[in-house]
Amino acid sequence: xxxxxxxxxxxxxxxxxxxxxxxxFLLQKGGVTRYDVIIAQLLLEDxxxxxxxxxxxxxxxxxxxxxxxxxxxxxHPKTGSLGATALGGLIFGVGFGLLGYCPxxxxxxxxxxxxxxxxxxxxxxxxxxxxxxxWFPKLQASILRKGxxxxxxxxxxxxxxxxxxxxxxxxFLVGLLALIDLLGG
Amino acid sequence: MMEWLTMPQWSPYVxxxxxxxxxxxxxxxxxxxxxxxxxxxxxxxxxEKLLRGRQVADKPYYQQVEPVxxxxxxxxxxxxxxxxxxxxxSGQFELVLxxxxxxxxxxxxxxxxxxxxxxxGVFLGFGARWAGGCTSGHGISGTLQLALSSWLAVVCFFxxxxxxxxxxxxxxxx
Numbered sequence: 001x002x003x004x005x006x007x008x009x010x011x012x013x014x015x016x017x018x019x020x021x022x023x024x025f026l027l028q029k030g031g032v033t034r035y036d037v038i039i040a041q042l043l044l045e046d047x048x049x050x051x052x053x054x055x056x057x058x059x060x061x062x063x064x065x066x067x068x069x070x071x072x073x074x075x076h077p078k079t080g081s082l083g084a085t086a087l088g089g090l091i092f093g094v095g096f097g098l099l100g101y102c103p104x105x106x107x108x109x110x111x112x113x114x115x116x117x118x119x120x121x122x123x124x125x126x127x128x129x130x131x132x133x134x135w136f137p138k139l140q141a142s143i144l145r146k147g148x149x150x151x152x153x154x155x156x157x158x159x160x161x162x163x164x165x166x167x168x169x170x171x172f173l174v175g176l177l178a179l180i181d182l183l184g185g
Numbered sequence: 186m187m188e189w190l191t192m193p194q195w196s197p198y199v200x201x202x203x204x205x206x207x208x209x210x211x212x213x214x215x216x217x218x219x220x221x222x223x224x225x226x227x228x229x230x231x232x233e234k235l236l237r238g239r240q241v242a243d244k245p246y247y248q249q250v251e252p253v254x255x256x257x258x259x260x261x262x263x264x265x266x267x268x269x270x271x272x273x274x275s276g277q278f279e280l281v282l283x284x285x286x287x288x289x290x291x292x293x294x295x296x297x298x299x300x301x302x303x304x305x306g307v308f309l310g311f312g313a314r315w316a317g318g319c320t321s322g323h324g325i326s327g328t329l330q331l332a333l334s335s336w337l338a339v340v341c342f343f344x345x346x347x348x349x350x351x352x353x354x355x356x357x358x359x
Contacts, residue, residue: 006216016256019211020263023204023219027264028271029192030200035284042343042350048197053325055201056208060329063209073212078317078327080334088316089323089338093345095308097353098301100284102320102342103221103313106306107261111268115282116295116302122225124306129222130229131307132314133246139315140245154331165331177198 001072024108027052033108035100035116042097047180058173065166075153082147099124193275208326217256218330220322222313224261226250229310246314290358301353316341 005011024033030052031037040046067073096102099121101109106125109117132139154169155162204219211217230252233241241247272278283298291297313319316338318327324342327335 001216002214005214012215012256013254013259015211015215016217016259017263019207019215019219020260020265021267021270022207022263023260024264024267024269025271026200026203026207026267028268028277029195030197030204031194032200033268033272035281036286039284039286039350039354042346043354044347051197052201052204053320055198056204056325057329059202059205060208060325061205061331063205064212064329067209067213073209074216075330076216076218077330077332078323078334080317080332080337085316085334085338086341088312088314089341090312090345091308092312092316092319092338093342093347094349095305095310095312096320096342096346097305097349097351099305099309100287100302100350101309102324103225103309104219104261104264104319104321106309107221107264108268111265111270112272113278113280114284115280116284116287116298120299120302121306121309124303124308125222125225125310125313126229126232126306127303128307128310128312129226129314130233130310132311133226133229133233133244133250136244136246136314144315149333152333154333154336157333162331169331 027108033112079151083143218326222319224258
C-alpha cells in the first residue's frame, strides 16, 4: 500500500481533483451526463446507463480484488441495514426519477451545460443532504438501524474466498451485458 | 488520439471500463472508492456554517461528516470540469434549461422543470445520505467490492427511479 502518499493531504486533494476530471470526462463520453439518456434508462427505453455501470463494475471488481490480493489496496465495504439502505435507496430512487440525474451525473450535467441540473438539481441535493443532517439524530434513534447487517460482503456471507465470487460475478455481468445487447440495448 | 478525444460519444463499454480502471487507481493512489453524495452533505454543512456560525459543526451528523473540503469534494468539482472539457472537445457543450425529452412530455415551460428538478434533488440528497451512498458510492464502488449493502442499495435506487419516471411520463404526462 502506498501509505506515504495516502497520508499527504494536499497531494490527495489534487489526486481527487484529477480523478474527478477523469470521471467527469468518462461520464460525458459515455453519454450519461445527459438528461434524455438517463430518463430513457429509467423508462426502460435505452440501456446506456446500465451498460456504463455494469462495465465499470465488471472491470473494477476484478481490478480492485487483484490490487487487494497483491496487498496494494484495502477494501471499504459500506455498512447497511434494511431501514437505512432499502428505505433510503427507494427515497433516492424517487429523486433519481424526478430529477433525471444522480449526484455524480448531476455534477457532470452541470459541466455539460444543463441549467436544470445546476439551478434545480445541485441546489436541491444540497438542501436534501442538509435536511438529512438536521433529522439524523431522530432517524438514527428510530429507523436507520432497523435490520442491521453491517459491512458484510457476499464472499463473507457465503464463507468463501473473494475470488470464488469475483470470477463468476464478473462473468455474470459480462453475460448480462451480452443479453442487453442481444435484446437491442 | 485527438480524434478520440473529440468524438461525441464512446461505446458505453469503453466509458464504463475506463471508470472501472479509474476506480482501481483511486483505491491504489488514495485508498478511496469513487463516490459523490457525501460531498453534497459537506457542502450543506459549509453553507450552514457560513449562515449560522460554528455551532453547526456540533450537529451529530456533521461530527461524522465534517463540513470541510476533502478528497471527494475535490472529485465532484473535477467531475464538473471533466464533463465540461469532454463536451467542449466534441462541440456538445450547450446551455439547456429544459431537456428535450422533458419538453416533449411537459412542454418548454422552465418553471415546472426547475421545480421538479429541485424537488427531485431534495429526495436525491436526502435519500443518498439516508442510504449512505449514491449511484457511484454504492452503485459502482460498493457493488464492485461485493458489499451486500451496495447491491441492496442499487436495486432500490433503480426500483424507485423506474417507478418515479414511469409515474411521471406514463401516468402524469399521460
